[in-house]
Amino acid sequence: MGKILVMYDTQSDRKFTSTVVPLIEEGIAQVGGMEVRAKFVDDCTPQDVFWADGIALGCPTHLGGISWRMKKWWDDNTPNVWMKTDGKLGVAFTSSGSRGGGGELTCLALNVMMMNCGYMCFGITDYIAKKESLHYGAVVAGEPREEFAKESCRRVGRRLAEWVAVIVDGRPECHPLKATYPRFPRDY
Amino acid sequence: MGKILVMYDTQSDRKFTSTVVPLIEEGIAQVGGMEVRAKFVDDCTPQDVFWADGIALGCPTHLGGISWRMKKWWDDNTPNVWMKTDGKLGVAFTSSGSRGGGGELTCLALNVMMMNCGYMCFGITDYIAKKESLHYGAVVAGEPREEFAKESCRRVGRRLAEWVAVIVDGRPECHPLKATYPRFPRDY
Amino acid sequence: MGKILVMYDTQSDRKFTSTVVPLIEEGIAQVGGMEVRAKFVDDCTPQDVFWADGIALGCPTHLGGISWRMKKWWDDNTPNVWMKTDGKLGVAFTSSGSRGGGGELTCLALNVMMMNCGYMCFGITDYIAKKESLHYGAVVAGEPREEFAKESCRRVGRRLAEWVAVIVDGRPECHPLKATYPRFPRDY
Amino acid sequence: MGKILVMYDTQSDRKFTSTVVPLIEEGIAQVGGMEVRAKFVDDCTPQDVFWADGIALGCPTHLGGISWRMKKWWDDNTPNVWMKTDGKLGVAFTSSGSRGGGGELTCLALNVMMMNCGYMCFGITDYIAKKESLHYGAVVAGEPREEFAKESCRRVGRRLAEWVAVIVDGRPECHPLKATYPRFPRDY
Numbered sequence: 001m002g003k004i005l006v007m008y009d010t011q012s013d014r015k016f017t018s019t020v021v022p023l024i025e026e027g028i029a030q031v032g033g034m035e036v037r038a039k040f041v042d043d044c045t046p047q048d049v050f051w052a053d054g055i056a057l058g059c060p061t062h063l064g065g066i067s068w069r070m071k072k073w074w075d076d077n078t079p080n081v082w083m084k085t086d087g088k089l090g091v092a093f094t095s096s097g098s099r100g101g102g103g104e105l106t107c108l109a110l111n112v113m114m115m116n117c118g119y120m121c122f123g124i125t126d127y128i129a130k131k132e133s134l135h136y137g138a139v140v141a142g143e144p145r146e147e148f149a150k151e152s153c154r155r156v157g158r159r160l161a162e163w164v165a166v167i168v169d170g171r172p173e174c175h176p177l178k179a180t181y182p183r184f185p186r187d188y
Numbered sequence: 189m190g191k192i193l194v195m196y197d198t199q200s201d202r203k204f205t206s207t208v209v210p211l212i213e214e215g216i217a218q219v220g221g222m223e224v225r226a227k228f229v230d231d232c233t234p235q236d237v238f239w240a241d242g243i244a245l246g247c248p249t250h251l252g253g254i255s256w257r258m259k260k261w262w263d264d265n266t267p268n269v270w271m272k273t274d275g276k277l278g279v280a281f282t283s284s285g286s287r288g289g290g291g292e293l294t295c296l297a298l299n300v301m302m303m304n305c306g307y308m309c310f311g312i313t314d315y316i317a318k319k320e321s322l323h324y325g326a327v328v329a330g331e332p333r334e335e336f337a338k339e340s341c342r343r344v345g346r347r348l349a350e351w352v353a354v355i356v357d358g359r360p361e362c363h364p365l366k367a368t369y370p371r372f373p374r375d376y
Numbered sequence: 377m378g379k380i381l382v383m384y385d386t387q388s389d390r391k392f393t394s395t396v397v398p399l400i401e402e403g404i405a406q407v408g409g410m411e412v413r414a415k416f417v418d419d420c421t422p423q424d425v426f427w428a429d430g431i432a433l434g435c436p437t438h439l440g441g442i443s444w445r446m447k448k449w450w451d452d453n454t455p456n457v458w459m460k461t462d463g464k465l466g467v468a469f470t471s472s473g474s475r476g477g478g479g480e481l482t483c484l485a486l487n488v489m490m491m492n493c494g495y496m497c498f499g500i501t502d503y504i505a506k507k508e509s510l511h512y513g514a515v516v517a518g519e520p521r522e523e524f525a526k527e528s529c530r531r532v533g534r535r536l537a538e539w540v541a542v543i544v545d546g547r548p549e550c551h552p553l554k555a556t557y558p559r560f561p562r563d564y
Numbered sequence: 565m566g567k568i569l570v571m572y573d574t575q576s577d578r579k580f581t582s583t584v585v586p587l588i589e590e591g592i593a594q595v596g597g598m599e600v601r602a603k604f605v606d607d608c609t610p611q612d613v614f615w616a617d618g619i620a621l622g623c624p625t626h627l628g629g630i631s632w633r634m635k636k637w638w639d640d641n642t643p644n645v646w647m648k649t650d651g652k653l654g655v656a657f658t659s660s661g662s663r664g665g666g667g668e669l670t671c672l673a674l675n676v677m678m679m680n681c682g683y684m685c686f687g688i689t690d691y692i693a694k695k696e697s698l699h700y701g702a703v704v705a706g707e708p709r710e711e712f713a714k715e716s717c718r719r720v721g722r723r724l725a726e727w728v729a730v731i732v733d734g735r736p737e738c739h740p741l742k743a744t745y746p747r748f749p750r751d752y
Contacts, residue, residue: 064323064676066629068636075626083501083560086552087542098321100340104292105324105676108488109629112669115487115499116511116627118552120539123491125459131329133286135252135492136293141319152288163496166463167543176462176494184459250451251492253442253485260444271689271748274740275730293488297441299679300481300672303687304439304699306740308727311679313647323680351684354651355731364650364682372647440699474697476716480668481700507705509662511628512669517695528664 002164004028005052006038006157009059009070016060016095019143020153024056024093027157031174034161041073046080054089054164055119056156057110061094061139064102066109074113086118089167091160092137093153103139111136124159125176126183128152190352192216193240194226194345197247197258204248204283207331208341212244212281215345219362222349229261234268242277242352243307244344245298249282249327252290254297262301274306277355279348280325281341283332291327299324312347313364314371316340378540380404381428382414382533385435385446392436392471395519396529400432400469403533407550410537417449422456430465430540431495432532433486437470437515440478442485450489462494465543467536468513469529471520479515487512500535501552502559504528566728568592569616570602570721573623573634580624580659583707584717588620588657591721595738598725605637610644618653618728619683620720621674625658625703628666630673638677650682653731655724656701657717659708667703675700688723689740690747692716 006024010016021038028034037048041059049055059070074081092110096103111121123135129148138152165174176183194212198204209226216222225236229247237243247258262269280298284291299309311323317336326340353362364371382400386392397414404410413424417435425431435446450457468486472479487497499511505524514528541550552559570588574580585602592598601612605623613619623634638645656674660667675685687699693712702716729738740747 062635062639063642063680065635065673068632068639071626071629071635072632075632078627084553086501087498087539089496098315098319098323099287100292100327101321101323102292102676102680104288104290105296108293108484109673111487111491111497112484112512112628112666115497116501116666118499118501120465120496120498121487121491122463122496123494125462125492125494127286131286133289135286135289136488139288163463177460250447251454252488253447256444256448256451259438259441259447263438263444266439272741274689275686275727277684290488290492296672296676297485299675299685300440300478300700303675303685304478304689306687306689308653308684308686309675309679310651310684311682313650313680313682324676351651365648474691474695474699475663476668476703477697477699478668480664480666481672484669503662507662509665511662511665515664 002034002161002169003051003053004034004036004056004160004164005048006036006056007041007044007048009041009067011060020058020093020095020140023144023150023153024157027154028161030154030158031161031165033169034164041070044073046077049081049085052088053168054160056091056093056160057114058093059106059110061096061102061106064105066106066113082117088119089160089163090114090119090121091156093156094137095140095142097142099141103141104136107137107139122163124155126155128155190222190242190349190357191240192222192224192242192244192348192352193236194224194244195229195232195236197229197255199248208246208281208283208328211332211338211341212345215342216349218342218346219349219353221357222352229258232261234265237269237273240276241356242348244279244281244348245302246281247294247298249284249290249294252293254294254301270305276307277348277351278302278307278309279344281344282325283328283330285330287329291329292324295325295327310351312343314343316343378410378537378545379427379429380410380412380432380536380540381424382412382432383417383420383424385417385443387436396434396469396471396516399520399526399529400533403530404537406530406534407537407541409545410540417446420449422453425457425461428464429544430536432467432469432536433490434469435482435486437472437478437482440481442482442489458493464495465536465539466490466495466497467532469532470513471516471518473518475517479517480512483513483515498539500531502531504531566598566725566733567615567617568598568600568620568724568728569612570600570620571605571608571612573605573631575624584622584657584659584704587708587714587717588721591718592725594718594722595725595729597733598728605634608637610641613645613649616652617732618724620655620657620724621678622657623670623674625660625666625670628669630670630677646681652683653724653727654678654683654685655720657720658701659704659706661706663705667705668700671701671703686727688719690719692719
């Protein structure tokens with residue numbers, strides 16, 4: 001049974017926790033057959049990271065980059081986890097104060113950090129709605145209120161779960177290229 | 189009199205030319221006192237680049253990066269322009285097929301290319317509307333139809349013209365920190 | 377039998393072809409059991425891309441980014457390959473004129489482009505020598521003359537072949553975490 | 565008289581403090597006529613940032629990005645400094661454990677952070693030695709022992725001081741394009 005860790009930093013008001021993370025869990029559940037741990041970064045241990053076949057790593061966008069608290073966990077734990085996580089799967093998500101305000105760059109920075117730790121990082125080719133995609137991970141501006149923003153969070157979880165299913169659990173029928181739900185712009 | 193070059197690649201249908209570029213020129217005109225050349229990349233020469241105190245560099249977002257045609261111009265002209273443009277001002281803009289689809293990354297890649305050529309690159313701290321900003325250059329998804337998308341294009345031109353006015357033309361009253369138009373989220 | 381495509385752009389003198397690419401092929405051969413195609417970008421077709429389970433994508437570093445010729449191939453072929461390559465493996469390599477001259481950024485840009493196409497992108501956690509690593513793909517400055525530069529090229533091929541072996545061919549014994557060759561700084 | 569802040573995070577052993585920072589100060593002194601403050605990040609206040617016309621921002625490379633302590637300062641001080649630093653000059657430097665290990669990406673991330681705060685960010689077109697450059701800021705691998713690594717640190721300080729001299733202090737004779745020291749590969 002595939003194992004997925006949703007590791008997140010959150011704004012001071014913890015809205016991230018109550019809005020984005022449950023949507024990611026919904027997306028994971030759409031694939032099914034996964035064990036899930038969703039944890040605030042300060043509650044995570046290296047064992048959580050080792051346990052997981054795939055990780056969804058998310059933080060608020062601060063100044064076009066990773067929030068310091070998320071960065072601190074990985075900086076501090078580098079001696080514990082480096083050279084031990086090669087080949088695990090990783091995907092990013094972030095919440096930005098504005099469109100054009102650094103969300104993509106934060107997802108990229110999260111991917112760079114994961115690449116340093118040997119993760120297999122993937123983008124998501126899908127469109128979620130007309131003119132809405134999540135090619136480097138989900139970027140929501142503020143709380144995800146619109147349906148496309150919610151679906152973007154779900155899709156991150158769903159895609160991660162699909163790859164874990166295909167690569168770790170040997171369930172080739174979960175491959176995104178065999179998906180029956182809409183993934184292409186022309187479907188809209 | 190400050191000189192500004194708007195150098196752009198465009199989609200095959202040339203919509204970029206007729207929609208985004210005129211908005212950037214509008215923004216430049218809001219500052220006034222600038223000579224402007226707006227040119228399709230294939231019509232640009234190194235002399236246009238040398239002529240300009242500031243450049244607004246724009247292209248469609250293709251696969252999260254600079255369109256090949258824009259890249260080709262700079263690759264081909266590196267021997268002509270490199271080490272001759274240090275200290276000029278540069279800003280980026282792009283049109284992306286979707287939000288979250290690589291527009292920010294393309295602006296960043298354009299900035300990286302300009303940094304290689306010694307340009308002073310700047311982001312734009314402003315918000316254009318609630319949840320809409322252009323911190324690494326303007327990112328529009330498709331044709332700029334909404335008012336915030338149009339204003340984003342104008343702001344790129346305006347900010348570039350302001351910096352050229354302040355730094356090259358000695359017009360300190362044009363400094364963005366003295367702006368009387370709304371720049372802050374709390375203004376909305 | 378795993379299939380690997382080495383797709384490369386090259387400097388005008390084609391040195392890349394005769395120096396870097398053969399080293400990558402050497403690295404692939406260290407794992408064994410792979411079919412390999414090494415092709416100059418202009419000789420590649422979408423069918424080569426579909427054929428391959430994994431791709432090593434390389435180009436010279438030009439202005440901190442992907443060479444225009446490589447970019448053109450992917451820009452032009454987006455309608456042919458997009459949404460058809462999800463889940464394939466990808467790794468980057470580049471040759472830069474200088475250290476600190478954009479090689480890492482070019483590898484990152486190649487990874488971004490692959491993420492757009494749904495590739496699983498990975499960094500390489502290994503050190504190749506004291507103070508020499510290839511965390512985002514191999515970066516050589518000029519022709520690879522020093523042993524560490526040569527080994528860097530080989531390691532890109534080796535790691536890609538290892539992941540193809542593990543994930544596509546079901547050869548878990550090829551997993552990098554089980555490697556018997558030196559991968560850690562403390563081994564030096 | 566131009567004012568320059570060298571703001572740095574350092575490794576636990578504080579080697580950065582005693583090796584890289586003095587070299588940057590040497591470079592600033594080559595231009596002359598500047599007031600300089602060099603401060604460990606935790607000793608910096610927003611007033612230091614406001615005081616400075618130009619900033620050299622440096623930190624160790626951790627996982628291909630900004631060290632958490634440096635990030636924390638800017639995350640925490642965003643409400644204090646944002647929208648108040650537009651038009652100041654900024655340049656980056658970093659110390660990485662290895663070549664190809666994320667130094668360029670860290671410089672880029674520092675530049676992105678500064679762009680968010682409205683800084684004019686610049687690369688350095690120069691070569692420092694054959695195959696050695698610092699196009700996005702100085703990248704040293706470990707302590708700067710080789711002459712090219714030392715010169716790379718000095719050049720960051722020198723270029724920043726030159727731009728402050730030209731743009732803030734009205735000393736056009738300091739423009740890099742008028743430099744009499746070697747800046748071109750063909751000079752080597």
